Amino acid sequence: MKTQRDTAPDVLRGFALLGILVVNIQFMGLNSDQGARGEWTQGFANGAATLLIAALFTGKFYLLFSFLFGYSSSYVIRNDRANRPRWIKRCIVLIVFGALHFTFLWHGDIIFLYGLFGLLLTFFFFRAEKTLKIWFRIIFSTSTIFIVLIGALTFISEFLLEEDLGTSTVSTLDEILQGGTFLESIPARLEVWLLSISAGIFLQGGLAFAAFLLGVRLARSSFLSSPLDKAANLKLMKKGLFLGLPIQIIAAVILLRNEQAAEPSESIYLISLFVSFVTAPLLSMFYVGLIRKLVEERPRLVLWMKPAGKMSLTIYISQSVITSLIFGPWGLGLFQDLQTWQVFILAFGIWLLLSYFAAQWLKRFEQGPLEKLVSSLTRNR
Template sequence: MATTAAGDRYLTLDTVRGVAVLGILLLNIIAFSMPAPAYMNPAAYGGAQGADLAVWLGNFILFDSKMRGLFSFLFGASTLLVIDRATAKGESPGRVHYARMIWLLVFGLLHLWLVWWGDILSNYALMGMIAFFFRGARIKTLLIVGCILLGVQFLVASSLVLVSGMAQAMPDSPEWREAALALERGFGQPPQQWLAEDVALHRDGWWSLTTEQFRETSFAPIAGVFQYGWETLAYMLFGMAAFRNGMLAGRWERRRYWRWVAIGFGIGIAAYGTLALWIIGSGFEMTRVIAGTMVLTVPLRPLMIMGWASLIILLLRPGGLLTSRLAAAGRMAFTNYLATSLICTFIFYGWGLGWYGELSRAEVYLVVFGVWALILLWSKPWLERFAYGPLEWLWRSLARGRPQTMAGGVLVKA
C-alpha cells in the first residue's frame, strides 16, 4: 500500500492503543455514572455485593490502571515516532512536538472544564513536554529513570495513608478533619447526604454542573503533575524504551512475549488478588482502600501492563476482522476518547438523559458494551475514506498551522 499524508502506521501500536482506549472505559464508566468515591470504593456507591462485587474484583485485578498505563506506554512510543519522523523530514522535532503538546493541553483543559472532570489529556500534555528531553536517551537510562519516578510515586501515594492515619488519630483537629473529609470523598464512604447532593448536582443542568466543575478542577492539572504525574512520565519512558527495543513494534520473538505474559499475569493476578481480599476483608475501610489501590500496586502495574501489551501483540492477526477494527479504533484514539466522554456524559448527566446514580456497578457495563460497539463499528469505515479521525485531523492541523489533507490510504507495518 502506498504511503500518504497520514504516514506509516505500525499495526502493533494501533492495535494495542485500540484495546487501551476501549479498556479505559471499563474504569471510567464508574466515574461517569456515579459519585467519585465509587471509583475506588464500591461500598461508597453502586453496590459491593454479588455481581457488583464481582465486577469490582475483576476490574481491580485485571484492568484498573493497567489500561491507563497501557495508553501511557503508547503515548511515549508515539512521541518518539513523531520526533523521528519530523527529524527524517528535516523539520524541527522540538517545534513539532511542543506544538502538539500545547494544543493537546488546550483540548484537555476544555474537556476537563466543560465536559468531564476525569480528563487525562492535560496531564499527558504536561508530562509529554518533559518526556521530550529523553528522546535520545539510551534504553537503560529510560528504564532506570522510569523506576526512580515510580519510587517517587510510591512515596507520594504513601503520604495519603499517613494523612488518613493522622486524621483518624486526631478527629478533633479542624485541619485533620478537613483532610479526612477530602480523602473520604475520594476513597471512603461519604454520608448519604453528600452522596445525594452529588447525584442532584449531576442531574441538574449543564451550567450549574460546569460552574461547580470548574471551581473544583480549575487547578487540577497542576495538582495532577505532583499527585500522579511521576507515574505517567514513568510509563511514557517505559513506552519509549519498549519502542526502541522493538517490543511495541512487534519485533520480539514470540517466546519472549509469552515470557512477559507469564511474568506479568502470573505475579500480577496473584498479588492483586491478595490485595483485593485484604481490602474486602476490612469492609472497604478507607485506609486499606488507599493502601491497596494507590500504594502497594505501584510496583505491580508495570508488570501487568507489559503482560497486557505482550498478550495483545501475540493475539493480533494482520487482516483479521477484530484486529482491523481495534487498529482503526487505536488510530482514532483521540477522537474516540473524547467522543466517549460526550456520549457518557449525555447518558448520565442532567443535560442529557440524567441516568447519573441510577444504575448499579454491574448494570453500567451495558452502556460500556454499547459504546464499544459504536467505536468498533464507525472507526474502520471512517478511516477507509479519510486519513485521520476528525479530531486527529483538527489537532494535527492546529499543530502544523495549516489544514492537513484528509485523503485516505495508509501504509501499515505488521
C-alpha cells in the same frame, strides 16, 4: 513517501480505550469523586463488577495508554531534532483540548496532563539509552516510595492515632447531575477537577511519566513492530500474569470486603488502592504481550480494534460526550439510576459502538476528525 503504520500500537490503543472507559464510567454515572464505593459495591452483582474493575482495570490501562503515548512520540519526532517544534505544538494543542474537555465534559480528563508531561518529555528525546533507563528507575522508584509512605501514614493516622479519615460528602457536581443544567455543571466540574488533580498527579503522574520514558526507549528498538520475538514475549506474559494477577486479585478482594463492611476503613481502602497502582505495571505487561501475540498469530481476533486506536483522541472525547448525554439531566438523566454492574456492562457497549463508528469512518477518511484537526494545527509549515 508514507511509511507503513505499525499495527500493534493502534490495536493496543483501541484496547486501552476500553479499560479507561470502564474505570471512568463509575465516576461518570455513580459518584463523581468516589466512584464505585460504599452502597455501590453492595450485593453480588455490584460486588463482582467492583472486583473486576479493581483487579483487571484500575491503574492498568492508563499506564498502557501512557506507554503508547511515549512510544508514539517517535512517529512525530522521527529521530530528527527539527521535529521538536512540531511535538511542542502538539502538546500545547493537547493542553487546550484537555482544558476544554475537563471544563465541559469530564473532570477526570487525562489529555491536559499528557500535554503538560509531553512538554517535559521533550528534554528526553535525544538522550542516551543509559540516561533514559536511569531516569525511568529514579522516577518509578521515587513515585513508588512516595505512594507507600502515604499509605503507611494513612494507616498510622487511622489505627494508631485514631483519626477519622472518613470519605467526603456529596459533591456539588453530584447534586447538579441529578437535576441541574449544563451551564451549572461547568463550575462544579471545575471544582471537582481542581480537587482531584493533585490526587491524580500523586497516584498516576510519576508512574505515567515513567511509562512515557519506557515508551520512548522501546520505540528505538521498534518493540511493537514485526517480527515478534516469541520467546521474549512469552516471558513477558508469564511474568505479568503469574506475578501481577494474584497481587491485583488480593488487593481487589481486600478493597471490596472493606467497602462492603458495616464500618469501612478509609486507610485500608487507600492502601489496597495504592498496592494496586504500584503493582499495576505487571498486569499491563501481560496485556501488551497478549495483544502482540494475537496481532501476530490471531490477527482476526484483534484487528477490529485498530480503527479505534488509530483515532483514539476522537474516541476518547466521544466517550465523554456519550456518557454526558446518558447520565446528565440535559440528556437521559440516568446519573445514580444505574447499578455498578450495569454501568460496567454499559462501558463495553459504548466502546463497541465507537469501535464500529471508527471502522466506518476510516473507510471514507484517512484520519479521525480530531486527529485531522491536531495534524493541521501542528504540522510543519
